[in-house]
Amino acid sequence: xxxxxxxxxxxxxxxxxxxxxxxxxxxxxxxxxxxxxxxxxxxxxxxxxxxxxxxxxxxxxxxxxxxxxxxx
Numbered sequence: 001x002x003x004x005x006x007x008x009x010x011x012x013x014x015x016x017x018x019x020x021x022x023x024x025x026x027x028x029x030x031x032x033x034x035x036x037x038x039x040x041x042x043x044x045x046x047x048x049x050x051x052x053x054x055x056x057x058x059x060x061x062x063x064x065x066x067x068x069x070x071x072x
Contacts, residue, residue: 011058012048 020026052059
């Protein structure tokens, strides 16, 4: 039995990639900068994005949204 996934069966999904957490100018960046640097967060995100593009694998972003009455 072959348990490998093919390009047409998989995708890279980024969930809630908020700029406030991931960019130097983000409001929350000062609070997460040290932890992000320790684990190489931004470099790892760049590497997986580049590898996914090179492999021709689909990439999508899933953003958290809510309305004023807290329904989706």
